[in-house]
Amino acid sequence: MSKKSLKLKKVEVSRARVLDAAAHIFRERGFVGTTMRAIAQDAGIEAGSIYYHFKSKDELIGAVLDFGITALQGSVTNAVDKLPKYATPKERIKTAINAHVSAIVKYGDYTLAMRRVFGQVPSNVWRKHVKLREEYGDFWHNLLANAQKQGGLRKDIDLTIARLFLLGGLNWTVEWFKPKKHSLEQIAESFASLILEGMKSK
């Protein structure tokens, strides 16, 4: 049986359910506040059974963190790569903003888990994970650097500060976004307009 079969094996389903449950509970209670019992209950099994899939709480949070950033990076790079070659730097940035905001909301449990456990995760786990985060930061840095090189962005802006400011503003969305109150497309559109055009009247 191929590993890429669409039908997942039982063990893969169980593992995925535990991972989802873990993201959900880590998101609500942070790392230390999360108990294996709470994750187990959310996943519909007993606490002891988690250890068949993950050998410790540390390994579990590591898997949640890595899955979250990987899913986010995959969504965004995929969206940008689909653009035609002649797409302008501004279009690329707008697309990335839209994809980023959509993804952090779509993978809300994972995204918020990442925020909540910041600074609570054992340092050896965090060090491993941080490399993935930096890759994603580099993606954005290159996006902005190319735009600047091609004349789409002001030459006087510090790209590192701009990137951290922009991503800080985008990521905050998960904390206040309510699907019933706002449309994601409109929010992403507003963000792009704010960071590209500024809010000053002309």
Added chain:
Amino acid sequence: MSKKSLKLKKVEVSRARVLDAAAHIFRERGFVGTTMRAIAQDAGIEAGSIYYHFKSKDELIGAVLDFGITALQGSVTNAVDKLPKYATPKERIKTAINAHVSAIVKYGDYTLAMRRVFGQVPSNVWRKHVKLREEYGDFWHNLLANAQKQGGLRKDIDLTIARLFLLGGLNWTVEWFKPKKHSLEQIAESFASLILEGMKSK
């Protein structure tokens, strides 16, 4: 003896030391990850003694959260109020950005504690605190609304989205700011330029 005497009574000094220690540890470990024993050690006393000043861990985090947002709001409103009456909307916004960024770094333990314990604090404690946060949000909302009314900001921007985006970007600073690597003034200046003028080349 007046309560407003500059010389603090012993009990006030102790209480302040416990509060500072609590902010420091909550910042590092989140709410659930923080132990009363760790706070006590940081404050130079024994765990049992904390209960002379605060009657529970819940009351302690409540005090840290309230002090943090109050200090932040005080710093920012104070800076803006000092501006001359004829200051332009743009100047007011720049001043507020500068004061906000300075304050969140100055009160770093309290600011970061607020971020870390998000979603981990018992809901009755959080509900009380959230009112103070909303007051500060209102302050920013009015600042932007006045600027827009006076023609300093584009009429087509949604002030709520703009405010959440801006504050999200500003608040993220505490996570990456390193005094040896950056100057706070330069960062605040960059933020103001980004949000007001935009990063697109003209």
Added chain:
DNA sequence: GTCTATAGGGAGATAGAC
């Protein structure tokens, strides 16, 4: 694969001495 039972370690909070 998942269960139950439990070992071993800390947690928050209180009481009473000083």
Added chain:
DNA sequence: GTCTATCTCCCTATAGAC
């Protein structure tokens, strides 16, 4: 005001049955 001692509860992780 602060300390020490302690009650009671709940945590992670393991072992062995099914």
